[in-house]
Amino acid sequence: MKDKLIVGKIGGNVIDNPDLLNTVLDYFANLPHQKVLVHGGGILATQLAEVLNIPQQMHEGRRITSAKTLEVAQMVYAGKINTDLVAKLHSRGLVVQGVNGADGAYIQSEKRSVKPIDFGFVGDIVKVDGERLARTLSSGIVPVFSAITADLEGQLYNTNGDTQASEIAMALSDFYEVELRYCFDKPGVLRDVLDPSSVLKTLSITEYTELKDKGAIYQGMIPKLDTGFRALNNGVQTVILGGTEVFNPIQTIHTELVL
Numbered sequence: 001m002k003d004k005l006i007v008g009k010i011g012g013n014v015i016d017n018p019d020l021l022n023t024v025l026d027y028f029a030n031l032p033h034q035k036v037l038v039h040g041g042g043i044l045a046t047q048l049a050e051v052l053n054i055p056q057q058m059h060e061g062r063r064i065t066s067a068k069t070l071e072v073a074q075m076v077y078a079g080k081i082n083t084d085l086v087a088k089l090h091s092r093g094l095v096v097q098g099v100n101g102a103d104g105a106y107i108q109s110e111k112r113s114v115k116p117i118d119f120g121f122v123g124d125i126v127k128v129d130g131e132r133l134a135r136t137l138s139s140g141i142v143p144v145f146s147a148i149t150a151d152l153e154g155q156l157y158n159t160n161g162d163t164q165a166s167e168i169a170m171a172l173s174d175f176y177e178v179e180l181r182y183c184f185d186k187p188g189v190l191r192d193v194l195d196p197s198s199v200l201k202t203l204s205i206t207e208y209t210e211l212k213d214k215g216a217i218y219q220g221m222i223p224k225l226d227t228g229f230r231a232l233n234n235g236v237q238t239v240i241l242g243g244t245e246v247f248n249p250i251q252t253i254h255t256e257l258v259l
């Protein structure tokens with residue numbers, strides 16, 4: 001039987017809230033399984049871009065990334081946020097390795113095709129070296145991946161954190177029983193975003209499509225669900241979405257994706 005592995009994803013809404021972040025990292029550090037953390041941090045990147053007067057544009061939860069915006073992404077994700085998270089998890093007793101761009105040769109990406117929309121320096125993941133990553137995990141290291149990846153020519157790309165978490169989870173499912181857990185600022189996928197008590201316990205692809213068409217699921221939730229269902233269809237055992245509770249060993253409220 002394969003060992004269980006948790007691939008956790010945290011984004012800007014958690015990273016930007018110190019209390020929420022501390023709770024999440026306490027739970028994550030105490031999970032009694034091997035684990036990988038993937039992070040975004042879009043809110044901070046938008047704030048820095050504003051200060052630097054670099055206009056920002058999102059499309060369905062993904063950032064259109066000019067050369068200048070790529071520099072901002074690099075500074076914020078691979079610089080500030082990754083080093084902060086590595087230090088915070090290290091202080092909680094984990095042996096952590098920050099992974100950015102081409103580090104460790106774990107991930108290879110390529111420029112996203114310009115059709116139907118040119119996203120600029122946004123990378124799509126071509127390959128995750130699951131075997132290499134599994135070797136690192138077996139030595140007790142917890143990798144922490146930022147949203148920056150690279151191609152074989154040395155070009156860096158901004159890569160959506162939800163996409164990255166899902167591709168890593170799929171690559172590791174050959175070696176582990178993988179649970180993919182997306183942690184954000186709401187207790188789960190909500191039937192009504194304004195009503196925190198409307199968490200959907202489960203969500204199928206048909207229900208997702210209906211809610212998206214009605215406008216009840218939008219923006220940053222779209223990449224989470226697209227990549228979550230992709231993972232579930234490609235070897236990942238469990239995909240759950242929610243607030244701090246997704247890393248609480250006694251999980252209560254969250255949404256689980258079902259086929």
Ligand SMILES: Nc1ncnc2c1ncn2[C@@H]1O[C@H](COP(=O)(O)OP(=O)(O)O)[C@@H](O)[C@H]1O
Binds near residue numbers: 189190221
């Ligand atoms: N049906 C929904 N249920 C919950 N959140 C939703 C829903 N539709 C859209 N959202 C939005 O998705 C956001 C989470 O996605 P995102 O902002 O990308 O999070 P993060 O960057 O922290 O990972 C929520 O804060 C909420 O505004």
Ligand SMILES: CC(=O)N[C@@H](CCC(=O)OP(=O)(O)O)C(=O)O
Binds near residue numbers: 010040041073158
């Ligand atoms: C291409 C793309 O959209 N990249 C994301 C990467 C960061 C991210 O995923 O941040 P959150 O997890 O906080 O949303 C962005 O720049 O916003």
